Amino acid sequence: MADLNAAAEARLNSGIRNLWYPVAASWMxxxxxxxxxxxxxxxxxxxxREGAVHAIEDRCPHRGARLSMGWNLGSTVACWYHGVEVDGAGCLARVPALGESPLVGRKRNRAYPVIERAGAIFLWFGDDATDLPPLDLPEELNGGAWEAILCTAHWQCNYRYAAENVMDPMHGAYLHAVSHSMAEGDKTARMKARETETGFVFEKTDQSGINFDWTEFGATGAWWQRLSIPYRKSAGPGGSFFIVGMVTPVDAESCRVFFWRCRKVEGWQRDAWKFLYRARLEGLHxxxxxxxRLILEGMLDSARDDEMLYAHDAGLVRLRRFMAAAAKREVGAELAAEPA
Structure with missing residues (x-):
């Protein structure tokens, strides 16, 4: 049991597998x-050449140089070191120095299933890529009447702290007290959690539509979080401003955050909202x-080991329990599958 708990904690700290994760903005x-x-x-x-994205292990099967330092030849990527080419399935496609080689056709690199959606590139991190679950995202990222603008950044903190931060509506009234959109509302609140079909919502019971008053966690092939920020009419058309957030581990000490800023607007109002956002609001956000980022990067990696939590932290505690249970199931299944 001790080995299982230690392995599950290590897996949780580096990132749960068998999920879709955003890894980069499309423009990258x-x-x-x-x-x-x-x-x-x-x-x-x-x-x-058709614009489709391929993703494979960044290692030349010849000597281990990084393929990302080489060239894009369309269907293959070529290593800078000796020109060895690897295709999108992770198979060695050509060894120019030999002309003909018995190595050609061998699969030596892991290939990652790819979906490009909502301005981001998602990869499947799992052991079995033959029966993938669909990538179901919140409605704000599925187009139609919603306009979604992606912002992404590298944060020098463990991804768990970034996810827990979103699951903490109360910090908006303090950390963001001078924000253009979160400067109003009470600095005290009662909180409760309620179940949803895909996860749960953690919300203030005595205030709504004033500040960062609720946040939602969903698990639909990917793990995402959603919240809304009330906007005045001076912020343009579309009513409340929704944020969908996802966080992807880089390693145990850093992560990549993805925040889609969403508003329900169509026609000329969509163009007006996009212009207003780029010209005035994006910098404020x-x-x-x-x-x-400054708060989370200033915390020790071990901060969660010496906390004094109170009622407003029930949302992040619930998230922690969900993630820890997923890690234990995943590692437990792997250990059970190992030969005796």
Whole structure:
């Protein structure tokens, strides 16, 4: 049992598998190979001539150089070191120095299933890629009447702290007290959790539509969080401003956060909202994110080991329990599958 608990904690700290994770904004992957690290794994992304994204382990099977330092040849990526080519399925496609090679066709690199949606590139991190669950995202990211603008950043903290921060509506009244959108409302509140079909909502019971008054966690093939920020009419058309957030581990000490800023607008109002956002509001929203980043990066990695939690922390405690249970199930299944 001790081994299971330790392994589950290590897995939880580095990132749960068998989920879809956003790994990069679509604009980050263009003509050249793009290397990154997610869940402790080195990955190279590139687009073929039709614009489709491929993702494989960022390691040349010949000598181990990073393929992301090489060239995009469309259907393959070529290593800078000796020109060895690997295709999107992770198979060695060509060894130029030999002309003909018995190594061609062998699969030596892990390949990651890819979905590009809502301005982001999602990869499946799981052991079995033959029966993938669908990537079901909140309605705000599925187009239609919703306009969603993605903001993403690297934070030097464990991803669990970034997720827990979103599950804490009360911090808005303090950390973001001078924000253009969170400067109003009481600094005391009663909180409760309620179940949803995909997760749960943690909300204030005595205040609604004034500040950051509720937050939702959902598990639908990916783990996401959602909240709304009330906006005055001076902030343009569309009513309340919704944020959908996801966080992807880079390693045990850092993460990549993804925040979609969403508003329900169509026609000319969509164009007006996008212009207003880019011209005036985007900088203000980055200021709010910077406040979160500074707080979280200033915390020790071991901060959760010496806490004094109170009632307003029930949402993040519930999230922790959900994530810990998922890690224990995952690691337990792996251990059970190992040969005796």
């Amino acid at each position: 992957v263009r003509d050249t190979p793009h290397g990154l690290t997610r869940l402790g794994q080195r990955i190279v992304l590139w687009r073929d 980055w200021d709010v994110l910077e406040q979160d």
